[in-house]
Amino acid sequence: MKSSAVEGSCFPSHSIRTKKWHYIRYQTNGDSTLTTCNEDLSEIQEELYNIGVNREIDPYEWNNLAYDPAYSGLIEQLASYLPGNPNYNQFARTSFDVVPESDENVALLIAPNPTSDITSVLVPGQKGDWELIVTSITGVVVYRDRGYNDFNIMQEFLLEPSAEAWSPGTYLVKYQQAETTRTGKLIVH
Numbered sequence: 001m002k003s004s005a006v007e008g009s010c011f012p013s014h015s016i017r018t019k020k021w022h023y024i025r026y027q028t029n030g031d032s033t034l035t036t037c038n039e040d041l042s043e044i045q046e047e048l049y050n051i052g053v054n055r056e057i058d059p060y061e062w063n064n065l066a067y068d069p070a071y072s073g074l075i076e077q078l079a080s081y082l083p084g085n086p087n088y089n090q091f092a093r094t095s096f097d098v099v100p101e102s103d104e105n106v107a108l109l110i111a112p113n114p115t116s117d118i119t120s121v122l123v124p125g126q127k128g129d130w131e132l133i134v135t136s137i138t139g140v141v142v143y144r145d146r147g148y149n150d151f152n153i154m155q156e157f158l159l160e161p162s163a164e165a166w167s168p169g170t171y172l173v174k175y176q177q178a179e180t181t182r183t184g185k186l187i188v189h
Helices: 069-079
Strands: 013-017 021-028 043-050 109-111 119-124 128-136 141-149 154-159 169-177 180-188
Touching: 021 069, 043 069, 069 180, 109 180, 119 169, 119 180, 128 154, 141 154
Parallel strands: none
Antiparallel strands: 013 021, 021 043, 109 119, 119 154, 128 141, 128 169, 169 180
């Protein structure tokens, strides 16, 4: 055990920021009355804030989203860049520098997700040219399809992760048509 009174915090804290998110993970001592660190009483704490691209959503980081199950996939992705994880100290750059105008442009229906087999991507279609791109978290394109839609109907794409291009991990799915960009995350086991 290490004395926190003399040497500072018992356990390290780590955080990662993206253009929109701030994720923090730290370990508490578990009992605030103790003056020494106790691993057995300690607890892992998490914080996730949607700060917004221009810090317009939660600039003071008051709305902790970490315990909302809807954000578990995002937390898993961000945590993979913290110490002790495979992406730690790895530079990640994606080709998705798109900031949606509104939430209606964001979601794709991807199911099943996570997957190790064929998965379906559903998008509301519009008449016109479209493009579907899937990239690894580091920006490597593993799937690309383009076409023209004659009708305003729902489109379904079936993705089959192949062993050559798709290793287990997190992938970014981007569908673009006219002025609309929809993005999603696909996890392959």
